[in-house]
Amino acid sequence: MEHAPYHYAVMARAIDMIDTHRGDPLSLADLADALGMSASHVQRVFTTWVGVSPKRYQQFLALDHARTMLRENFTTLAVADAVGLSGSSRLHDLFLRWEAMTPGEYARQGEGLTVRWGWCDSVFGPVLAMATERGLCGLAFAAETGRAAAMADLRGRWPLATFTEDRDAVAGWTEAALTGTGEARLHMIGTPLQIKVWEALLRIPSGQVTTYSEIARSIGLEKAVRAVGTAVGRNPVSLLIPCHRALRKSGALGGYHWGLPVKRTLLAWESAREESQKGDIRRNIA
Missing domain, CATH: 1.10.10.10 (Winged helix-like DNA-binding domain superfamily/Winged helix DNA-binding domain)
Structure with a gap:
């Protein structure tokens, strides 16, 4: 995993943009354009840091995700x-x-x-x-x-x-x-x-x-x-x-x-990484 401060900063910007975006989900192309990076690079670095794609992460960050976590x-x-x-x-x-x-x-x-x-x-x-x-x-x-x-x-x-x-x-x-x-x-x-x-x-x-x-x-x-x-x-x-x-x-x-935005981001990040790890286990078993 790359731990360069540059990638810390870029992913912090990406997560903040996703968190503050309102309306329809932010597309990978729009996210990449805002970050000044190629879509493939954003997808790779984001998935490395968070564990899932930007699209999947937005589902974890939804406002009702905490209620889902409490239920499940x-x-x-x-x-x-x-x-x-x-x-x-x-x-x-x-x-x-x-x-x-x-x-x-x-x-x-x-x-x-x-x-x-x-x-x-x-x-x-x-x-x-x-x-x-x-x-x-x-x-x-x-x-x-x-x-x-x-x-x-x-x-x-x-x-x-x-x-x-x-x-x-x-x-x-x-x-x-x-x-x-x-x-x-x-x-x-x-x-x-x-x-x-x-x-x-x-x-x-x-x-x-x-x-x-x-x-x-x-x-x-x-x-x-x-x-x-x-x-x-x-x-x-x-x-x-x-x-x-x-x-x-x-x-x-x-x-x-x-700050509540940080709390929401932490919960989404952990859920995403847990799902990613479970996916790895299922693939290894298969």
Whole structure:
């Protein structure tokens, strides 16, 4: 797979154009013309990154797709518990390790902690990554919020930490997160409730969704759906802790800290890749 920043940028433009297009589906020819590329090149690069053609992807991005996912790909977290966290924390070929800060570390608000940060490109727009020596502690999509807001958001989680720009220090884990290959480590900071909610989110497999009320039920706080929703929204590590997979009971997207267009795109992207992988399995069996 090509990981050149150029292709990240081109695919980000393509996905944004498809997402904002209204009316009839955007044809491959029109998409290629807008990107200044040949139709065959767009088809090849898009399919490499997303897993399906632009035409098929538009079906996943339809506004009612979330409701379809809730009807057909709903994950009951009690079942995920029975399977075990290690069996459902993979994103494609990615293996995820994580640890939470102790209550004492949380209370110190990052005092004595060095957080290194850097900006990276992705098919979902610019990404701000932050990490301690123990793993990624922040991954923010800035396409909707803007870079300044994303930076202020993540820095505000650790007001007493020392922040150092060091893209190389975060590049490896960030690349693993964005491509779904290799190993990524997380170093999380949050309240006990937030940590419980984020652990529950880790049990939702790629290509599937659950509801805020189901998350609340799975952690023994069935009547605290609103508090659980707030904790979901405070997740500092987008994509790897998949808060985008939490929907309302109605199938509506609900909120998303990094912008609803990004949430809709993430769900469509994961569904597309899951379908592509299932297609590969069926072909291998045949």
